[in-house]
Amino acid sequence: MDTLFPLPDPDALYRALTARDPAFDGRALVGVTTTGIFCRLTCPARKPRPENCRWFDSPAAALGAGFRPCRRCHPLGPQADGDPVIRRMLAALTADPTRRWSEADVADTGMDPSTVRRAFRRHYGLSFLELARQMRLRAGVGALRGGAQVIDAQLDAGFDSASGFREAFARLFGHPPQAMTQGAPGLVADWIDTPLGGMIALADARSLHLLEFVDRKGLGAELRAMSAGAGGRIGLGRTAVTEAAEAQLADYFAARRPGFDLPLTLHGTPFQRAVWQALREIPAGATVSYGDLAARLGRPTAARAIARANGANQIAIVVPCHRVIGADGTLTGYAGGLWRKQALIDIERRLARGRG
Known part of the structure; x- marks a missing residue:
């Protein structure tokens, strides 16, 4: 099993289960063969016998083995909450969201930087330092939206230099901050926080044009293309959409x-829009392969073209390209990261069970 945290031996896991050790929350789950239920190792329920335990490194693995989630410990919930490394570093980040963190700063907290890095990558798909930079950039977006001068927004965001702040915005939006605060353009961009990381929403008064995770590669190019179509710039702000x-x-x-x-x-293109519309018709909790989608569109030989259209989707989650998986049932490429794709599929399985 290829994981950032390989599972310890069963004896160690069983000791952690009986001790309700929170250090394993988010890293290991137990499936009870006599009940068909899987739990966190901190679950308050009566403990099974060792021979009735199966061990998993993720909810997806437990679900795939046919186990149902426990209703007492809710193992499909946000497991990062139970990780003491995550809790401690998030508390520090919340206390000072504009702080410019370094690995030396992490070490000064008494935590091992490599342990912190692995924990955050497992739960969030990005390192603690990357998350801290997102927080600072988010503060800058809010300051500019509120009418702050560029230098004031730079200081609010915790960047050491105005050039560093401008470069970060230029990478994200495709222009320096000044170009985004002049006039009142029809398209405006803003930050939306989600449990899977920050997203950029681009909208006008009528509709949503783009919704992407801020760490998606190519986001700057997408925004530059949008800006060109909007007459040369995108503003900062939000609409009712x-x-x-x-x-x-x-x-x-x-x-x-x-x-x-x-x-x-x-x-x-018309073909891409047809693919994206077909994606929106897949119900939550269901998944299809590229071949399935090609058949639905009456283009049975166009699976590769459909895969390219899927990858070109600019409205993540709402146009659910994450519902397309490999023909063998495995996860395939997702611009937001496979860890996010699995998380979205897990959420939708919960939704589907709720409807049932």
Whole structure:
């Protein structure tokens, strides 16, 4: 099994289970063969006998083996909450979100930087330092949206130099901050926090044009293309569409909403738009292969073209390209990271069970 945290031997795991050791929360789960249920190792339920235990490194592995999630410890919930490394470093980050962190700073907290890095990559798909930089950049977005001068926003975001701040925005949005605060353009960009990381929403008064995780490769190129189509710039801010997207995403991640009813503008060729519309017709909790999708579109030999269209989707989650998997049932490439794809599929399985 290829994981960042290979499972210890069963005896060690069983000792952790009987001790309800929180150090294993988020790293190991137990499936009880006599009940068909899987739990966190901190679950308060009566402990099974060792011979009735199966050990898993993720909810996806336990579900794939046919186990159901426990209703007492909720193993499909946010496991990062139970990781003491995550809790401690997030508390430090929350206390000072604009701090410019280094590995030496992490070491000064008494934590091993490599342990912190692996823990954050496992739970969030990015390192603690990358998350800290996102927090600082988010602070800068908010300051600029509120009308702050560029130098003030730079200081609020915790960047050591104005040039570093401008370079970060240029990489993210495709222009320096000044170009994004001049005039009142129709398209405006803003940050939306989600349990899987920050997202950039690009909207006008009528529809959502883009929704991407901020660490997606190529986001700057996408925003530059959008900016060119909008007359040379994108503004900072939000519309009623942005507010609706944020509210619906919150409901989705809480497993209260299986789909979205946001107005969308899909920027693509007629073929790409047809693929994206077909994706929106896949119900939450279901997955299809590229071949399945090609057959649905009456293009049985176009699986590769459909895969390319899937990868070109610019409205993540709402246009659910994460519901496409390999023909053998394995996860395939996802621009937001396979860890996010698995998390989205797990959320939608919960939604599907709730409807049942």
